[in-house]
Amino acid sequence: MSDKFDSLKLENQLCFPLYTASRLVIQAYQPMLKELDLTYPQYLVLMVLWEEDQVNLRTVAEKLQLQSNTLTPLLKRLQQRGFIERKRSETDERNIVITLTSKGRALKNKACDVPSLLAEQLPLSIDEAKELYRLLYKMIRRMI
Numbered sequence: 001m002s003d004k005f006d007s008l009k010l011e012n013q014l015c016f017p018l019y020t021a022s023r024l025v026i027q028a029y030q031p032m033l034k035e036l037d038l039t040y041p042q043y044l045v046l047m048v049l050w051e052e053d054q055v056n057l058r059t060v061a062e063k064l065q066l067q068s069n070t071l072t073p074l075l076k077r078l079q080q081r082g083f084i085e086r087k088r089s090e091t092d093e094r095n096i097v098i099t100l101t102s103k104g105r106a107l108k109n110k111a112c113d114v115p116s117l118l119a120e121q122l123p124l125s126i127d128e129a130k131e132l133y134r135l136l137y138k139m140i141r142r143m144i
Contacts (some may be wrong), residue, residue: 021110024124025118026040028118028121028122029043029114029118032117032118033114035046035110036107036110036111036114037081038107039130041074041076042074043061043114044064045064045071045074045077045078046078046083046084046086046104046107046108046111047074048060048063048064048102049084049098049100050097050105051106052112053099053100054097054098054099055070055095055097055098055124055139056089056095056096056097056098057071057075057086057095057096057098060075060098062129065140065144069100075098079108082103082104082105083100083101083104083107084098084099084101084104085098085099085100087099092099099116102131
């Protein structure tokens with residue numbers, strides 16, 4: 001017989017294993033990103049730019065599902081470190097365009113092994129990882 005508070009048990013929450021798995025994966029990234037002298041959020045920003053250089057702030061915010069007020073300090077730090085440049089668009093001053101510097105592009109070569117090194121640490125088969133990826137993105141698409 002279940003009691004009315006079963007839904008409040010930690011073991012019955014989807015959010016808790018998602019949160020814990022996310023924290024543990026980010027923790028697994030730490031040694032690799034430390035070698036690159038990056039934080040995980042900075043790494044995410046750079047991955048967006050490595051895919052498509054010269055994007056506006058709105059595009060980066062949408063891809064990372066972050067608010068611009070969260071993103072701005074990350075971008076300032078990356079700019080101070082010489083990885084990116086931020087400039088106002090010549091056609092629309094309200095628009096901030098972000099581009100990689102040569103130092104930011106060079107970092108891509110150093111980072112290219114990070115995904116495979118992380119995959120080696122995950123206790124999932126390739127098929128399990130693909131299924132988890134599919135389910136997570138299905139959930140994300142339905143929630144945004």
